[in-house]
Amino acid sequence: MPELPEVECVRLGIESVKGVQIHKVEWNYPALWAKETVDPQAIESQKLINTHRKGKYLILEFDRHLLLLHLGMSGVFLLQDSQVEPRPHTHLVLKLKGKGHGSDSASLNGWELRFSDPRKFGHLHLIEKGEASAKYSVGDEFERWSKLGPDALTRSFHGKYFFEKCQKSIRDIKIFILDQKVVAGVGNIYASEALFRAKIDPTRPANSLNLTECTDLAKAAKWIMKKSVEKRGTTFSDYRLTNGKGGSFQSFLKVFQKENETCPGCKSHQILKVEQDKRSTFYCRNCQK
DNA sequence: CGGGCGTCCTGTTCGC
DNA sequence: TGCGAACAGGACGCCC
Numbered sequence: 023m024p025e026l027p028e029v030e031c032v033r034l035g036i037e038s039v040k041g042v043q044i045h046k047v048e049w050n051y052p053a054l055w056a057k058e059t060v061d062p063q064a065i066e067s068q069k070l071i072n073t074h075r076k077g078k079y080l081i082l083e084f085d086r087h088l089l090l091l092h093l094g095m096s097g098v099f100l101l102q103d104s105q106v107e108p109r110p111h112t113h114l115v116l117k118l119k120g121k122g123h124g125s126d127s128a129s130l131n132g133w134e135l136r137f138s139d140p141r142k143f144g145h146l147h148l149i150e151k152g153e154a155s156a157k158y159s160v161g162d163e164f165e166r167w168s169k170l171g172p173d174a175l176t177r178s179f180h181g182k183y184f185f186e187k188c189q190k191s192i193r194d195i196k197i198f199i200l201d202q203k204v205v206a207g208v209g210n211i212y213a214s215e216a217l218f219r220a221k222i223d224p225t226r227p228a229n230s231l232n233l234t235e236c237t238d239l240a241k242a243a244k245w246i247m248k249k250s251v252e253k254r255g256t257t258f259s260d261y262r263l264t265n266g267k268g269g270s271f272q273s274f275l276k277v278f279q280k281e282n283e284t285c286p287g288c289k290s291h292q293i294l295k296v297e298q299d300k301r302s303t304f305y306c307r308n309c310q311k
Numbered sequence: 312c313g314g315g316c317g318t319c320c321t322g323t324t325c326g327c
Numbered sequence: 328t329g330c331g332a333a334c335a336g337g338a339c340g341c342c343c
Binding site: 053094095096111139140141142143190191192193197299300 | 312313314315316319320321322
């Protein structure tokens, strides 16, 4: 499940081919695309000039268009030689033309950016660049993007902001922090991990947290996700970097998918697994209050 | 507007 | 052993 750190690592991988020209676009599953999307073929002959990320959304910026991507549950974005057999469920292929000049211009010829998504929970949307993207933040005119809360790694996500949001909700704090309109980027893995680090019981109502606790939780979420980016993300089954390799943060997880294991904090209680909003939450009832 | 739930999808795991 | 059922999970759309 790609969350903020995994998406950031994918972005960094794509960033390495910045400047490349798109030779040809192939896609085969229209349902993955937004209804209002521009024909994906429009980016043929355009150059990839930049990459952006907000929460779990990724934006590939071309000369005249923006490609907005969500990896969903099982989406991967691979940079591969066309000779390599594509993974099953490859739904979008951007064939690259090379960097256009210099001695390494041929180095990317025949290479492809490939989007594969077995469970088809991903989402793709191509739009023309608007005035807003030039003047403000890239992609802000995009409806889904504009509804997102502040990216979890930015300064806009701070204790006071989070506290004010929490005050208005009676939902469990674990469920609340997963709401992308509140803060963008936190998913199921890092929600459990951040709450453990902040020593907060995931089943508490959001509006029961005081300012200090909200500040601690925001800091914990940032700390965890920054560490994960350094380790190239958490790999369980599907997630892969653009080079096809997995990250290593899974070995640093404290509670996620560790039901019945001894808590690494108190070393006396077992990690519990509970269901919240049909999703698994892992925590230590002794350490988290 | 907040909150709860159904829906999409397929590889993996579970149960008899 | 094998096969079908249940499950996992992000975000949207619908309902109250």
